[in-house]
Amino acid sequence: MTIVIGFEGSANKIGVGIVRDGTVLANPRRTYITPAGQGFLPSETARHHRSCVLTVLKEALEEAGIQPEDVDCVAYTKGPGMGAPLVTVAIVARTVAQLWGKPLLGVNHCIGHIEMGRLVTGAANPTVLYVSGGNTQVIAYSKHRYRIFGETIDIAVGNCLDRFARVLKISNDPSPGYNIEQLAKRGTRFVELPYTVKGMDVSFSGILSYIEDMAERMVCTGECSPEDLCFSLQEVVFSMLVEITERAMAHCGSQEVLIVGGVGCNVRLQEMMEIMCKERGAKLFATDERFCIDNGAMIAQAGWEMFRSGQTTALEDSWVTQRFRTDEVEVTWRD
Amino acid sequence: MSTRCCLYADSLTNDSKLTVPFPSEKLAWIAQRSLSPDPEPRKGGISKHVSVTDSILNVSWMADEARILRVSVSSFLDHLALVLETMEAFGPPSVSGLK
Numbered sequence: 001m002t003i004v005i006g007f008e009g010s011a012n013k014i015g016v017g018i019v020r021d022g023t024v025l026a027n028p029r030r031t032y033i034t035p036a037g038q039g040f041l042p043s044e045t046a047r048h049h050r051s052c053v054l055t056v057l058k059e060a061l062e063e064a065g066i067q068p069e070d071v072d073c074v075a076y077t078k079g080p081g082m083g084a085p086l087v088t089v090a091i092v093a094r095t096v097a098q099l100w101g102k103p104l105l106g107v108n109h110c111i112g113h114i115e116m117g118r119l120v121t122g123a124a125n126p127t128v129l130y131v132s133g134g135n136t137q138v139i140a141y142s143k144h145r146y147r148i149f150g151e152t153i154d155i156a157v158g159n160c161l162d163r164f165a166r167v168l169k170i171s172n173d174p175s176p177g178y179n180i181e182q183l184a185k186r187g188t189r190f191v192e193l194p195y196t197v198k199g200m201d202v203s204f205s206g207i208l209s210y211i212e213d214m215a216e217r218m219v220c221t222g223e224c225s226p227e228d229l230c231f232s233l234q235e236v237v238f239s240m241l242v243e244i245t246e247r248a249m250a251h252c253g254s255q256e257v258l259i260v261g262g263v264g265c266n267v268r269l270q271e272m273m274e275i276m277c278k279e280r281g282a283k284l285f286a287t288d289e290r291f292c293i294d295n296g297a298m299i300a301q302a303g304w305e306m307f308r309s310g311q312t313t314a315l316e317d318s319w320v321t322q323r324f325r326t327d328e329v330e331v332t333w334r335d
Numbered sequence: 336m337s338t339r340c341c342l343y344a345d346s347l348t349n350d351s352k353l354t355v356p357f358p359s360e361k362l363a364w365i366a367q368r369s370l371s372p373d374p375e376p377r378k379g380g381i382s383k384h385v386s387v388t389d390s391i392l393n394v395s396w397m398a399d400e401a402r403i404l405r406v407s408v409s410s411f412l413d414h415l416a417l418v419l420e421t422m423e424a425f426g427p428p429s430v431s432g433l434k
Contacts, residue, residue, distance in 0.1 A: 050417050054424050068425065084410075087373050091414050094369040095421040319372040 002308060003066065004073045006300025007053075009089035010081025010109050011134055012040045014049040016060040017297025018071075019304050022119060025064035027290065027297040028056050037169040039162065046084035053092050060296065068100040073312070075303025078106030079324035081134065086320035094318055105303045106313040109294075110135060110326040113260040114146060115305055116298035121285035127254040129245045129273070130326075132261035132294070133158035133177075136202065136241070137326060138248045144331045149248040150200035157237050158263045160204040164233060167212050168219075168226050175293075180230045181266050187231025189224050195236055200247050202240045207233070238269045242276045249282065258285040265292040309333040342408075348397075349404050355392040355415065362426070363387045366418050370411070381407050 003020045015029035032048035034040050061068070076093035079086060090106075097104040114128055127149075128139040136157045138150040155163075158177060165176030170183070194210055196203040211233055218224045245257060257277055263269065270286050277284045291298060309332040344351040357363040364387050371385045380399040385392065394411065398404035 047413075050413065053417075054420060058424070083376055087414070088417065090373070091369050091417055092421050094372070095365060095418050096425055098365040098368060099422065099426050315368045316372055319374060 002072050002304060003070055004075055004105075004300045004304040004307060005060065005071050006107070006112070006296045006298070006303050007074075007076040007089045007093045008109070008112070008294050008296045008299045009049045009053070009085045010077045010079070011085065011294060012045050012048075013294040014053055014056060014085075014089065015294060015296035016053070016056045017295055017300045018060050018064040018066065019297055019300040021304075024297045024301075025066065026060040027295050028059040028063065029293075029295050030056055031174070033173050036171045037166050038172075039166060042082045042084040045082060046088045049085050049088045053089060057092070057096070068096070071100060071102055073105055073303055073307040074100070074102050075105040075107050075299050075307070077109045077112070077299055077320075078313070078318070079321035080109055081322060083320070083322050086322070090318060090320045094315060098315075103307070103312040104315060104318055105307055105311065106318055106320075107299045107302045107306065108324050108326060108329050109299075110137065110139070111146060111329055111331075112298035112302040114139065114258075115302040116291050116295075117258045117260040117285065117287055119301055120287045120291055121258060123256050123258045123285040125254070126256035126258035126285060127245060127249045127252060128258045128260060129241060129264070130261045131157050131241060131259065131263035131269075133162055133263075135261060136204075138200070138244050139326055140248060140252050140254065141331065141334060144334070146326045146329070146331060148325070148327055149251060150202070150244040153198060153201050153203050154205040155208065157202075157204055157241060158261070160208045160237060161233070161263070163208055164211055164215070167215050168229070170226075175262065177263060177266065180234065181268065183227045184230040184234045184268065187225070187227040187229075189228040189232075190235065191218070191224055191228055191232040193232055193236045195240065197240050197243050200244055202244055204237065207236065234266070234268055238266075238272050241269065242272050245273065246276050246280070249280065255280075255282045256285065257282060260287065260292065262293045265289045305333040344404070344408075346401065349399065349401055351396040351398075351404055351408055353394040353408070353411070355394075357390045357392060360387070360390045362422060363390045363392050365422070366392050366415070369418050370414055375407060377403065377407075383407060383411070
């Protein structure tokens with residue numbers, strides 16, 4: 001029996017999860033939500049995490065019904081992500097690991113998403129679309145690495161959506177992406193936007209500049225509504241993601257797709273991906289918002305896999321890093 | 336046992352020193368290991384050294400400018416407070432009332 005506790009705080013969510021041999025015992029989380037029209041800055045986000053991480057940790061232990069002695073390993077997000085919040089969470093993980101006398105394990109955030117997706121859905125060897133506010137990558141496993149087949153060459157798709165939400169002052173509660181999705185359902189007009197797939201990669205900063213420019217103008221003149229813009233933006237960016245996922249699937253001869261990351265909660269994205277999968281006779285896997293959105297249990301789960309295959313992180317090597325490529329990690333727990 | 340910290344700063348040389356007494360050497364070392372792995376966010380203009388003698392955590396800074404020093408000392412104090420809170424919540428019984 002192996003119990004791992006995982007700490008996640010690379011963006012505006014702070015979560016502590018506890019996993020025991022494939023079962024999630026606890027997964028409490030708090031989100032730092034800024035007023036509409038504002039994004040979250042590193043120092044304020046770190047302050048938010050500092051103020052509630054210990055409460056969330058206590059909640060996790062209580063919900064799981066375990067004591068610190070029962071924990072076998074303390075996992076935390078090494079990166080990628082925002083510097084100040086990452087450091088805050090790492091400091092707590094290092095401290096409890098030492099207080100409880102347990103080994104420490106630095107986990108790659110993207111791999112946390114992948115491993116939780118695999119656990120929850122049971123997908124055997126899928127082409128993974130990892131889409132969030134901070135990351136947009138198409139990943140497939142090969143020879144002990146999660147290889148990146150396609151990615152954004154500038155900003156993440158979630159970043160594009162979040163920053164667009166700010167222009168229209170869409171609420172950030174519970175998340176800007178969720179509110180864009182709800183508005184999009186009421187859109188009736190498709191507005192032409194740039195479509196920027198670059199081979200196996202995608203680009204979103206041009207679309208964002210374009211839509212930021214035209215949004216105010218078009219809504220003022222009544223040419224289209226915010227709902228139409230939300231609808232159009234989703235249709236365009238999601239089509240691009242489906243295209244590069246399909247390209248990777250064709251390259252790998254894959255019959256499974258797994259969507260992970262906060263943007264993966266979006267039902268319209270799942271619908272569009274399902275259409276493509278059906279055309280190819282492939283199967284689509286997705287998780288619900290408990291695991292799509294950043295959470296502690298995903299770090300615990302990846303940590304569980306890594307720990308059981310013999311990995312740990314020495315304290316002097318436990319520094320956090322804002323840049324941490326998914327293919328930098330040796331996947332010792334798979335064949 | 337008194338847990339008085341001492342923070343000293345020199346406005347001419349932009350150096351600073353901080354001493355933090357802990358209830359035990361073990362706890363001082365835990366703090367040192369939790370607070371030293373991350374490099375300073377700023378690429379240059381600041382250097383920080385965290386060490387332990389007996390049960391006292393010693394931190395010393397050298398900076399090019401006062402504002403750079405202020406930022407580094409300020410975040411260190413926030414992180415130190417977090418370590419102390421964590422020790423208070425999850426450490427051995429002797430640790431209550433640390434702050």
